[in-house]
Amino acid sequence: QVQLVESGGGLVQSGGSLRLSCAASGETLDYYAIGWFRQAPGKEREGVSWISSRDGSTYYEDSVEDRFTISRDKAKNTVYLQMNSLKPEDTAVYYCAAAHDSKETRWHLWGYYWPRSNEYDYWGQGTQVTVSS
Numbered sequence: 001q002v003q004l005v006e007s008g009g010g011l012v013q014s015g016g017s018l019r020l021s022c023a024a025s026g027e028t029l030d031y032y033a034i035g036w037f038r039q040a041p042g043k044e045r046e047g048v049s050w051i052s053s054r055d056g057s058t059y060y061e062d063s064v065e066d067r068f069t070i071s072r073d074k075a076k077n078t079v080y081l082q083m084n085s086l087k088p089e090d091t092a093v094y095y096c097a098a099a100h101d102s103k104e105t106r107w108h109l110w111g112y113y114w115p116r117s118n119e120y121d122y123w124g125q126g127t128q129v130t131v132s133s
Contacts, residue, residue: 009127020081022096034079038092093126
């Protein structure tokens, strides 16, 4: 099993930057696709970004495409989400999640490149990001 712990959230002004970390223990993340999700009060959880376990390909929700970057540090068994040019609408609790590579294989088989949250096997506890106007 994989245990995930997010960190790096906080309070920033509009236009600022944060780097979120998703640190794993229990087993290597090399064989897991890692996704970042966020949930604002009163809203559904939405996918933000994810990174492939197979080739490092990355995927982004349209509203963050030009501002956020997901990356993987295999030596530290950690996945990051660099968030630049933050906006108040980015305010949410951010979660990382892991899906076994067998799941990702099926995603690609069916051409499903934005998997829903229920596709993921493990979740972190979340970290709060607040962006002031």
